[in-house]
Amino acid sequence: MRADLQGASDANLVMAIARYHEDALAEVYRRHAGALFGLAKRVLWDAALAEEVVQEVFLRLWSSPERFDPDRGSLRSFLLAQTHGRAVDQLRSESSRRQREARDASTAATAGYDLEHEVFDLSVAEHVRDALVELPEGQRRAIELAYFGGHSYREVATMLGEPEGTVKSRIRAGLGKMHAQLAPVLGARGDE
């Protein structure tokens, strides 16, 4: 069973999960859990909280596999988006407010460094880094603080001393530019 699953596409694994095959969930875990945990830890700066988030994402995939639509992107992207959302929810919950305050300063200082050293797939990492570095400074900072810092655009505006509308526009424009820049990478990506 496991040998079959190792060759299965992500979409087929999700179909098997819908039929209550725990082995299929285990295979999805094997393929993606490391990346999900990496992202959750990156945002939360707390391994225990990050584990909780990853666990929740997998239990959610188990209970509602139909939420993944293979036509709308890879399973990895879907799970990463879920993980980021849950991690940010955690951050904004009262219990972790204290940790968050402690970590704010260092996030701002290390975001660029971490991106350079932590992105998993090296060839993609290079493209992502280039695309980010080529953004105007204001756009890059706003995206890093929002995505890796888990801050709302309003908080980013306060941190950077910029109007909220400006930050909102910069995030949108920056992501748009990165998308254009990364089009070859995005187009070449398969199911994984």
Place this chain on the structure above:
Amino acid sequence: MTHTEIEELLGAYALDAVEPAEALVVEEHLPLCPRCRAELAAHREVAGLLGNAGGEAPAGLWDRISDELSLELPSQAMPPVLGPARFEVSDGTGPGNGAAGSRAAPFVAPMRRARRLPAASLVLGGLAAALALVVGLLSVKVSNLDTQVTDIRSAVATNGVAQQAALAVANPQHRSVELRGTGHASRALLVVLPDGQAYWITTGPMRALPADQTYQLWAAVAGRIVSIGLLGRAPSDVPVQVTTNMTKFMVTAEPLGGTTRPTSAVVVAGSPSPL
């Protein structure tokens, strides 16, 4: 919010960097607007690349997940189609239903959520069930928003309310909306009857708030967030009124007496299943 204002939020929304109320507005708008959906998909692709960092999952995590799965497995086979009967009502005094066992009301045990199988498996049985659901919903009264109850009194968790809530769950025409929080412990159900009468039922632990605060229930209606009512500082079963055009429900902790718009982080949220 205008279309331009919503568009401006899409980048921040893709990074989970908008306020809860703004997120609801975007989520309301997306099904209606292919252009915004396409833009958001592009933003999400970039976010996916940014977040695709490596690393190894910690040892033991899979075992914990696997243990939870066995707890979730249904005790009996569930039909593979959407149906209203998602809960069983037993007369036992099951664990975890809030108040310390003094209640006479039946224990409501959430069963595993019925799921839609992937398209290939959706056969006539599924279609028939979907049709039946649509027919059932046609009879749901849509009350005017102006008459929306915005300040239903805090829950008085009397046996009467608990019993009515249990009856609502037993009613085959009910629809239920599961609301979940960040730690997956916090959860609740909104059990909705065809006439719009609904019951909030706390199914997982919800932290009791300080005496000067209350939980407040909100819904998204056509791009606006409306207050449905106050749930009290330690809600168990609370009657509320809802309408069929409400597409998302969420709960925040607010100052006693409630507010006109959410001012704090969402505690639990959930959407009615798509038809």
